[in-house]
Amino acid sequence: MSRWTRTADPAADAGWKNAPPRKGFFTDSSICIGCKACEVACKEWNGIPEDGLEMLGMSYDNTGSLGASTWRHVAFIEQPRRAVAASGLTPLPVVAARPGENRSLDGAETGIRWLMSSDVCKHCTNAACLDVCPTGSLMRTEFGTVVVQDDICNGCGYCIPACPFGVIDRRQGPAGSRNVGIAQKCTLCYDRLGDGMTPACAQACPTQSIQYGDLDELRVRAQHRVDALHAAGVAEAQLYGADPNDGIGGAGAFFLLLDEPEVYGLPPDPVVTTRDLPAMWRTAAIAGATLLAGAAAAFVRARS
Amino acid sequence: MTTGPHADGAAMDAPRRRRRGGGGRDGERAMVPPATFASYYGRPIVKTAPWERDIPAYLFLGGMAAGSSLLAAGADLRNLPELRRVARIGALVGGAAGTAALIHDLGRPMRFLNMLRTAKPTSPMSVGTWVLAAYGPLASAAATAEIAAMMPRRLPIAGRVLALSARPAGVLAAALAPALAAYTGVLLSDTATPAWHAARRELPFVFAGSAAASAGGLAMVGTCLEQAAPARRMAVGGAVVALVMEARMERSMGLSAETLHAGTAKRLMNASRALTAGGAIGAAVFGVRNRRAAQVSGVALLAGSVCARFAIFEAGQQSARDPRYTVVPQRDRLQRAANA
Numbered sequence: 001m002s003r004w005t006r007t008a009d010p011a012a013d014a015g016w017k018n019a020p021p022r023k024g025f026f027t028d029s030s031i032c033i034g035c036k037a038c039e040v041a042c043k044e045w046n047g048i049p050e051d052g053l054e055m056l057g058m059s060y061d062n063t064g065s066l067g068a069s070t071w072r073h074v075a076f077i078e079q080p081r082r083a084v085a086a087s088g089l090t091p092l093p094v095v096a097a098r099p100g101e102n103r104s105l106d107g108a109e110t111g112i113r114w115l116m117s118s119d120v121c122k123h124c125t126n127a128a129c130l131d132v133c134p135t136g137s138l139m140r141t142e143f144g145t146v147v148v149q150d151d152i153c154n155g156c157g158y159c160i161p162a163c164p165f166g167v168i169d170r171r172q173g174p175a176g177s178r179n180v181g182i183a184q185k186c187t188l189c190y191d192r193l194g195d196g197m198t199p200a201c202a203q204a205c206p207t208q209s210i211q212y213g214d215l216d217e218l219r220v221r222a223q224h225r226v227d228a229l230h231a232a233g234v235a236e237a238q239l240y241g242a243d244p245n246d247g248i249g250g251a252g253a254f255f256l257l258l259d260e261p262e263v264y265g266l267p268p269d270p271v272v273t274t275r276d277l278p279a280m281w282r283t284a285a286i287a288g289a290t291l292l293a294g295a296a297a298a299f300v301r302a303r304s
Numbered sequence: 305m306t307t308g309p310h311a312d313g314a315a316m317d318a319p320r321r322r323r324r325g326g327g328g329r330d331g332e333r334a335m336v337p338p339a340t341f342a343s344y345y346g347r348p349i350v351k352t353a354p355w356e357r358d359i360p361a362y363l364f365l366g367g368m369a370a371g372s373s374l375l376a377a378g379a380d381l382r383n384l385p386e387l388r389r390v391a392r393i394g395a396l397v398g399g400a401a402g403t404a405a406l407i408h409d410l411g412r413p414m415r416f417l418n419m420l421r422t423a424k425p426t427s428p429m430s431v432g433t434w435v436l437a438a439y440g441p442l443a444s445a446a447a448t449a450e451i452a453a454m455m456p457r458r459l460p461i462a463g464r465v466l467a468l469s470a471r472p473a474g475v476l477a478a479a480l481a482p483a484l485a486a487y488t489g490v491l492l493s494d495t496a497t498p499a500w501h502a503a504r505r506e507l508p509f510v511f512a513g514s515a516a517a518s519a520g521g522l523a524m525v526g527t528c529l530e531q532a533a534p535a536r537r538m539a540v541g542g543a544v545v546a547l548v549m550e551a552r553m554e555r556s557m558g559l560s561a562e563t564l565h566a567g568t569a570k571r572l573m574n575a576s577r578a579l580t581a582g583g584a585i586g587a588a589v590f591g592v593r594n595r596r597a598a599q600v601s602g603v604a605l606l607a608g609s610v611c612a613r614f615a616i617f618e619a620g621q622q623s624a625r626d627p628r629y630t631v632v633p634q635r636d637r638l639q640r641a642a643n644a
Contacts, residue, residue: 058345065347075344132494134430135415136422154418155411158429161353161495161624170354170411181411262631265344269634273494273501274426280490280504281425287489287508288482290545291516295374295478298537299382 008244010125014140022144023193024215025202025253026222029117029264030229030237032209034060038072038118041204045189046071049173065265066119068171071186072201075264077115117264118210120201121146121167121186122241123252124272129159129168129183131274137183144215144252145188153182164248164270188252215252225256234258240266247271341635343627350496352624358409360617362402363488364518364610366436367511369398370485371519371538373443377478378534380471387535389450390526392474394519396447399440406436428491435487439480446474485515492620498630499560499623503616506553509545510616514609516542517580521605524591524598532598536587539605543584546612547577560629563619572615579608 011019042048051069056062059076066073123145130138130146137153140146148168159168160183168185175181189199197203202212211218219242229237240261241251247270261268343349353359376391378384407416420437424430449470452463459466489508492500500507520539524532550573554561564573586601623629 056345061345067351077344128496131424131426132429134422134424134427134433135418136424137418152415152418152421153412154415156419156429157354157409157411158427158495160351161497161500161620164350164496166349166351166496169351183411260342262342262349262627262635263344265347265349265627267349267630267634269638270496273496276501276504277426277428277490277494280428280493280508283505284483284486284490284508287512288486290509291371291374291485291512291542292482294516294541294545295371295378295538298375298534298541299378301533 008125009144010127010140011142011144016140016142019142019144021214021216022252023188023212024123024144024218024251025120025188025199026211026213026218026256027118027120027253028209028211028222028225028256029115030209030225030234030256030258031207032074032116032118033207034074034076034114034116035206036063036074037204037206038201038210039063039070039074041200042072042186045192045200046187047178048184049171049177051172066121066165066167066169066185068169068184071120071184073119075115075117075119077259077263079113079115079259115258115264117255117257118201118205119264119266120253121188122165122248122254123186123188125244125249125252126272126275127248128162128164128272128274129185131272131277132158132162134158141190141193143188143190143193145190145193146252147187147190148183148185150179150182150184155181155183157183159183162273164267164272186253219254222254222256229256247275341628341631343631347627348625349627349630350498350624352621353495353497354411355409355617357614358405360613362405362409363511363613363617364514365398365402365405366488367398367485367515367609367613368518368522368606369395369402369443370439370481371515371517371542372398372522373439373446373474373477373481374516375519375523375535375538376446377475379531380474382534384531384534387523387527387531388474389454390523391519391535392443392447392450392470394522394526395443395477399436399443403436403440428487428494432484432487432491435480435483439477439484442473442477442480446470446477449473482512485512492616495620496630497620497624498633499557499563500616500620502557502560502633503553505556506549507616509549510553510612513542513545513547513549514580514612517546517584517605518542518609520587521583521602521609524587524602524605529591529593529595529598532591536591536598539602540584540588543580543605543608546609547580550577550612559633560619560623563622563626563629564615567618567622569615569619569622572611572618576608576611576615579604579611581608583608 048069056064059078061076063073127146135152135154137149155170157170168183171180171184173180198212202210222239226237236258238257240257241254244250372391372394376388379388407413419433449466452466486508489511493504493507516538520535523535583601583604590597591601
């Protein structure tokens with residue numbers, strides 16, 4: 001059972017004894033090249049079915065968003081240079097991290113600041129999906145991650161609107177196909193972690209934009225990276241989900257971003273909805289008591 | 305291609321910062337609509353609940369059942385047999401149809417019993433499942449006794465058992481009924497769906513009031529005038545609570561209240577207000593002496609409750625589809641925290 005109070009160690013809190021260090025992802029979008037190797041590796045390792053082959057008209061992003069059959073999603077954002085210059089942001093690529101170096105092969109300025117970032121389940125410290133799951137299908141692993149148990153989920157769908165990031169979804173498809181009708185999301189490759197392996201996406205990432213490891217160490221590493229970028233003049237570099245005091249108690253999978261979170265489709269200030277649940281239960285108790293009192297009052301003078 | 309992140313669907317060359325006024329209770333009030341906000345190609349951030357009409361239908365049916373069980377227990381204790389019979393059967397029908405709707409909405413209906421493998425106070429759906437699991441058999445027992453008594457031929461032993469257990473079962477069902485009527489407000493509010501979460505302070509009252517109004521309405525349809533006085537009072541009281549708390553809810557929801565002021569949700573909520581207010585006035589003014597007027601008022605109250613549930617359901621779904629309702633209140637909250 002999850003909790004209403006803050007926790008620093010979700011695995012121990014969930015009852016794991018001698019749990020290994022909490023594992024997570026640090027996705028450094030400043031060195032993402034948009035190759036989508038993470039998307040492919042994730043689909044292949046996890047045997048995820050195809051979920052639509054459409055041209056979305058969103059730069060090079062034809063994946064769209066995370067969902068039941070998309071557990072890594074690379075966002076592509078092309079920002080016209082005019083707007084970038086006016087905003088004081090650094091023209092990218094930030095791999096070079098200097099203005100004026102964003103050139104095509106013939107040496108011409110591209111006129112574009114190009115952001116790419118590989119999104120994934122955040123494996124929240126205080127996970128709303130896990131809190132609201134009525135069957136106990138969603139569980140906290142010994143690695144501090146959040147995983148759906150496919151054989152237990154009955155597809156009630158409550159986790160889907162509960163997630164402040166819009167990560168988890170119910171798989172659609174022909175009846176009888178694998179896991180159709182139940183909630184699906186990133187497992188942080190639970191099956192690989194148990195064997196001491198790296199999750200498929202991080203393994204496949206050619207630039208180490210996706211880094212996997214002990215969360216404590218990743219947070220230190222991420223802070224060093226932000227400091228280096230700031231020193232190089234990339235003032236807008238910011239960590240997202242790395243703060244244990246944020247509305248979800250910090251993410252197990254956090255990010256380095258080069259613009260505001262909402263530009264990448266991430267909520268700027270996510271809060272686990274169950275934080276307000278004790279107050280909501282109190283409100284419901286008062287409402288119920290009001291109903292009971294009202295019903296009693298309706299019978300005060302009644303008698304046949 | 306030079307598409308960038310949408311600035312509220314407006315010009316592409318201003319993909320960044322937007323600041324504006326706002327503020328108020330708990331970060332969800334935004335008096336001034338934002339000029340622009342950033343999003344990823346206008347795509348939603350949170351996902352809509354994968355629920356279909358089953359769920360708002362259940363909100364109505366479960367509420368009507370809960371209110372009916374309260375009426376039935378009162379009628380039983382006050383010796384109003386006709387009111388008792390109508391209310392007990394209403395509770396059975398509402399509870400059974402509501403449960404069927406819930407199971408039908410599951411992605412894997414055959415696994416519905418997995419709901420009972422754990423009990424979690426952090427999950428309003430788990431709490432509601434257990435309340436319903438306890439309530440259902442009790443309400444069914446009370447209603448079965450009514451149905452058995454209406455049969456032309458009496459059941460010798462089973463009939464006696466049913467008759468003896470009807471009152472305790474009915475009173476226990478009524479004891480659970482307030483939880484059944486109010487928890488659904490928490491069920492919706494305990495999500496990241498902007499409009500539902502923003503409505504959390506009032507939604508249980510709106511739903512409890514709507515439950516009372518619908519149960520009173522149903523009893524007014526089926527009960528003679530002499531015995532329907534408690535149903536009329538409950539209907540009018542419930543309608544007043546639902547209308548007042550819904551108006552208050554829209555004021556405290558902040559930006560996401562917009563979703564109740566447009567499209568399908570607006571039409572449904574307007575219909576709900578008219579039907580609920582009209583039904584309550586009809587019940588109080590004409591329903592006392594005129595059976596036909598009481599029945600028309602009762603139907604209006606039932607329809608008003610249906611419309612309210614579907615309106616609030618639809619408003620929430622709409623608030624999840626538009627990233628504005630996720631981004632702007634959160635930006636406000638961050639801004640206020642930075643100012644503080």
